[in-house]
Amino acid sequence: xxxxLELQRSFARxxxxxxxxxxxxxxxIAGCNVPERLGVYxxxxxxxxxxxxxxxxxxxxxxxxADFFEAAAREFISQxxxxxxxxxxxxxxxxxxxxxxxxxxxxxxxxxxxxxxxAVSRALHAGDATGLDLNxxxxxxxxxxxxxxxxxxxxxxxxxxxSPADAIWRAILEQDAAAMAAIxxxxxxxxxxxxxxxGGIQVRRLSPGPWHLTQRLCAGEPLHAALEGSRAEGPxxxxxxxxxxxxxxxxxxxxxxxxxxxxxxxxxx
Amino acid sequence: MSLEAxxxxxxxxxxxxGLRFMxxxxxxxxxxxxxxxxxxxxxxxxxxxxxRTLETVRRDYPLSLHGVGLSLGSAVGLDASHLARxxxxxxxxxxxxxxxxxxxxxxxxxYLADLLPLPMTExxxxxxxxxxQQAQEALKRPILIENPSTYLQFQHSVIPEWEFLRELVARSxxxxxxxxxxxxxxxxxxxxxxxxYLEALPAAAxxxxxxxxxxxxxxxxxxxxxxxxxxSRVAPAVWALYEQALRRYGPRPTLIEWDTCIPSxxxxxxxxxxxxxxxxxxxxxxxxxxx
Numbered sequence: 001x002x003x004x005l006e007l008q009r010s011f012a013r014x015x016x017x018x019x020x021x022x023x024x025x026x027x028x029i030a031g032c033n034v035p036e037r038l039g040v041y042x043x044x045x046x047x048x049x050x051x052x053x054x055x056x057x058x059x060x061x062x063x064x065x066a067d068f069f070e071a072a073a074r075e076f077i078s079q080x081x082x083x084x085x086x087x088x089x090x091x092x093x094x095x096x097x098x099x100x101x102x103x104x105x106x107x108x109x110x111x112x113x114x115x116x117x118x119a120v121s122r123a124l125h126a127g128d129a130t131g132l133d134l135n136x137x138x139x140x141x142x143x144x145x146x147x148x149x150x151x152x153x154x155x156x157x158x159x160x161x162x163s164p165a166d167a168i169w170r171a172i173l174e175q176d177a178a179a180m181a182a183i184x185x186x187x188x189x190x191x192x193x194x195x196x197x198x199g200g201i202q203v204r205r206l207s208p209g210p211w212h213l214t215q216r217l218c219a220g221e222p223l224h225a226a227l228e229g230s231r232a233e234g235p236x237x238x239x240x241x242x243x244x245x246x247x248x249x250x251x252x253x254x255x256x257x258x259x260x261x262x263x264x265x266x267x268x269x
Numbered sequence: 270m271s272l273e274a275x276x277x278x279x280x281x282x283x284x285x286x287g288l289r290f291m292x293x294x295x296x297x298x299x300x301x302x303x304x305x306x307x308x309x310x311x312x313x314x315x316x317x318x319x320x321r322t323l324e325t326v327r328r329d330y331p332l333s334l335h336g337v338g339l340s341l342g343s344a345v346g347l348d349a350s351h352l353a354r355x356x357x358x359x360x361x362x363x364x365x366x367x368x369x370x371x372x373x374x375x376x377x378x379x380y381l382a383d384l385l386p387l388p389m390t391e392x393x394x395x396x397x398x399x400x401x402q403q404a405q406e407a408l409k410r411p412i413l414i415e416n417p418s419t420y421l422q423f424q425h426s427v428i429p430e431w432e433f434l435r436e437l438v439a440r441s442x443x444x445x446x447x448x449x450x451x452x453x454x455x456x457x458x459x460x461x462x463x464x465x466y467l468e469a470l471p472a473a474a475x476x477x478x479x480x481x482x483x484x485x486x487x488x489x490x491x492x493x494x495x496x497x498x499x500x501s502r503v504a505p506a507v508w509a510l511y512e513q514a515l516r517r518y519g520p521r522p523t524l525i526e527w528d529t530c531i532p533s534x535x536x537x538x539x540x541x542x543x544x545x546x547x548x549x550x551x552x553x554x555x556x557x558x559x560x
Contacts (some may be wrong), residue, residue, distance in 0.1 A: 001425040004392050005344035008376040015381055028388075028424040033488045039488075040496055041383050048382040082380040082458040084339025084350055086283075086311055128316030155317070196317050 001178065002026060005111055028249045049077045052087045054156040056121045057094060059169045060114050071100055072262020088125040092118060109163035109185065113172075116165045116203065123201045126155035145260070146224035150217050152261035156198035158215045159204035163189050166203050195256065211248045217251070222262075274454045280305050280365045282476070282520035283548060285542035287335075287527065293322050294533050298426075301534060302543060305331040305365070307524050311338045313362075314354045325361060333366040333477065333524070334359060338380070341400040341414070342373030342387040354405045366477060368413035368446045369404065371397065388418040389426035394440075401441040402471050413440075415446035416466075418454040418483070418497030426466065430455070431469035438474045445470055445519070448479035449511045450503065454495040459558045463510055472518045480511060480544060481526040500529035502540060511544070515551045524547065 004009070010026045024034055047070070051072045054061055061069040076097045082090045095114035104110050131153070140148065141203065164183055171179040191211035193204050212233055216226035227244070251257060283304035288296060290312070295301070304325055311367065313323045335504055336355055372384035387393045405411055416434060422458060428436070434445060447470060456463035480502030484495045503511075503525070515521070525540040 001390070003344070004342075004388065005376070006398060007388060008344055008373060011385065012376050012379050012381060012475070014385075016379065030424045031424075032450065033490060033492070036488050037494065041385060042380075045382045051301070052382075082382065083378045084348060085340060085374060085380045086314055086354065087338075087380075087382070088311070088315060092320045122317070122319060125315035130322065156557070197398075200318065208499045219326065224540075 002028060005261060014038055015045055018076070030056060046077065048087075049082065049090070050074070052090055053077075053094060056091045057114055059117055059172045060094075060098070060110060062172045062188065063113065063168070064104065072104065075101065083106070088121070091121070094118065102221055107260060108166055109114045109168055112161040112163045112165035113169050115159055115161065116169050116192065116194070119159055119201065120201050121190075122157060123155040123194050125198040126153075126196060129153050129255075129258040132252065132257045132260055134252060136260060137252070147222045149220045149222050149261045150257040151220070151261065152196065152269065153256050153258050156218060156256055157192075157194040158211060159192045159194065160211070161190050161192065166190060166192060166205065169203075195254075197254070203239035204229060210243060213244065213247065213255075214251065218256075271415050274312055280333055282522055283523045284335070284539055284544035285331075285522060286534075286537045287524055288319075288326065289528070289531055291531055294536075295534050297322065297325060300329060303538065304545075305333065305522065307333040307366075307526075310334045310358055310367075311357055312337045313358055318403040320474040327362050327364070332362065333363045333368065333522075334362065334364040336367070337384070338374065339400075339404060340369065340373050340375040340380075341369055342385075342397050342405065343375045344373075344392060344396055345376055346374060347400050347403055347530045352404060352407050355404075356409075359408050359410075362492040367408055367410060368415055368431060368477065369438070370415045370417060371415045371430075379523045384417055386417060386421060386423075389428040389430055389476075391428075394428065394433055396437060397437060398440045400523045401437065401443050405443065406440070410444055413444040413446040415448050415479065415535050416451050416455075418448070418451040418495075420462055420494060420496070422459055429461075429469075431466045434527075435469060438471055441519065443474075444476040446477045446479060446512060447521075448481075450481045450483055451497060452481065453504070453507045453510050454497050455485050457495045459494075464513060467510070467514050467517055470518075475514075475518045475521055478511065478514060478518075478523040479526055480507065480523060480540075481505075481528075492494050498529055499526050501535075503543070508543070508547070509550050512547055514559070515547060520548050522550055 001062055005025065014024060014027065050070055050073045076094055079097065080093045093120055095111045098104050098114050099111040123225050141172060167183050171183065191208055193206050193207045193214065209230065215229040216229050221229065279512050280378050283306055285305035285336045286303050288306040288308050308323060311317055338351060339355065371382050374381050374383065374385055399413065401412065410421065414437060416430065437443060438445060452463050455461065456466060460485060480503045482498045482503055484496045484498040484500065486496055488494055525537055527537060
């Protein structure tokens with residue numbers, strides 16, 4: 001009699017691959033039609049995971065068609081099976097998988113659209129968090145202020161993409177053929193901020209300078225270092241002083257930062 | 270959200286509907302006349318609009334949280350972070366009921382995305398009892414455990430499934446979510462007597478009943494395998510078994526589940542009406558007996 005752990009390991013192998021007869025033997029399944037009966041579970045598993053990916057990547061599915069999407073999803077599921085039961089978190093590697101997926105090579109913008117959809121899905125399913133109480137910043141001296149690190153709201157993603165994935169994403173989901181025809185694939189990269197607000201999921205383009213600064217701040221760089229860093233990236237990406245003030249004010253007022261830490265990681269209360 | 274918002278009472282012994290995303294807007298806008306709702310807990314682990322929707326439904330209707338991912342039968346142990354997320358949702362929403370399954374889905378960092386069958390052994394019983402107790406401690410409340418639909422049995426199973434459930438109730442203090450369609454499907458697939466299964470479950474522990482449609486597949490050798498697909502109306506034979514369940518257990522909250530090819534809300538209301546008629550018929554029959 002196999003111990004429960006061994007049985008579950010064999011069962012998992014049988015469901016995730018075309019099982020060899022030896023591993024089916026180890027399952028000690030009673031009666032007949034064992035592969036067909038196991039196949040019911042394997043089919044449910046696949047259908048659930050394909051549906052999960054379809055819900056997270058609807059624009060990718062429309063761009064390539066249902067059959068192509070399902071074939072890609074099956075290949076992805078065999079390479080990247082889910083690790084935990086919260087399927088809202090499943091699919092993070094799908095954009096990079098599409099990048100390497102040879103049959104999709106003729107659509108160079110497809111991985112970018114997938115990256116955008118994953119950011120939208122993350123924004124949809126992120127936990128709630130309250131924006132930073134501005135009194136906590138007001139209580140800090142200027143030296144402390146220069147060293148603070150912000151914690152970004154969990155719904156926020158910042159993407160730098162080589163194709164106009166936002167325009168493609170909107171056009172395909174709204175089935176707007178005229179907008180799709182007007183897209184110029186040549187005039188980019190684009191810099192996106194994706195977040196959840198009270199009004200829903202927002203996908204906005206930023207200028208390169210504000211995007212780089214926001215990205216450094218959201219990654220937890222201390223304020224002063226983030227400003228220096230984005231300055232060092234060259235004049236094209238350096239936001240001007242007024243723009244910086246307006247950008248920081250906007251981030252704080254919109255609740256994009258939810259916490260503030262000292263340089264050493266201690267929480268400023 | 271204020272405390273008053275959570276005054277919606279316990280689940281009544283009436284028909285409820287499993288609420289899915291495609292009907293959110295309809296329910297929020299029209300507040301349909303249905304006694305209660307059940308949702309899949311994992312769909313609401315995050316915040317934002319989905320959580321606000323659940324809070325509104327919880328304010329307006331009695332609500333049951335039905336977990337599908339805790340994997341109570343996993344030999345590797347429970348996923349602590351999954352249990353913590355379920356506890357956070359349960360503490361914040363304060364549902365009238367929380368339920369999970371007699372099954373497993375997780376091993377060695379692989380989530381297998383289905384409710385998989387357990388061998389009915391003493392070892393599996395120990396594992397499930399331990400995990401149900403762990404979940405009940407984290408949630409600070411008893412939970413209901415649902416009997417599964419299964420498509421195969423293990424040679425080394427020694428405990429009938431209904432006795433496994435009885436023992437689980439006795440040892441862990443959990444209740445039973447009696448899925449009548451699952452009893453019908455498993456009994457048909459394995460040659461069990463569905464009435465014997467119903468009879469064996471401890472009536473006082475049955476806190477809820479599930480009803481759903483199932484599919485039939487003809488296997489290569491000509492045998493019919495019934496599959497718990499949740500994609501059609503409740504089968505006539507399952508309605509008949511439901512009436513038997515009500516006679517044995519008394520009126521119980523009864524959920525209509527539909528998860529694939531989900532129809533319009535009206536169809537779900539129609540199915541709920543069919544369950545309500547049977548619950549009412551039982552009520553008047555017991556009145557008649559009392560008089």
